[in-house]
Amino acid sequence: MDTVQQQMLDSYRAARHGDVPPPPPGRHEAEVLRSLLGRLLAPGPRGPGPPPRG
Template sequence: MNALHQYLLDTYRAEQLGEPAPPAPGTHDVAVLRAVRDRRRFERVLAGRPVRGGLRTVLRRLLRLRARAC
């Protein structure tokens, strides 16, 4: 059973019991991703590392390694 099937089953049960319907799958995905990003930024500040440029630094390092290997 995937998430859509579970959602449809939960919606049906909620309707039968007179309860509010559950949120659709994926409704809060963007909020969760933002919260994860904010938490990682906060942890970087506490560790004394720069907040911006972490992903760029890693990608630049990977590209340099591939350029040297070729």
């Protein structure tokens, strides 16, 4: 089952139960990538920090 089919099934189930439908596939990808990039470039114990200039 691909993501579109899973989305349709989850939306159908949510509608039948009166729940809020799930977000569409890929909706939060940009936010997740920004968060990961921020962690990789953060100085300190969470990441190596930006490369030195010179």
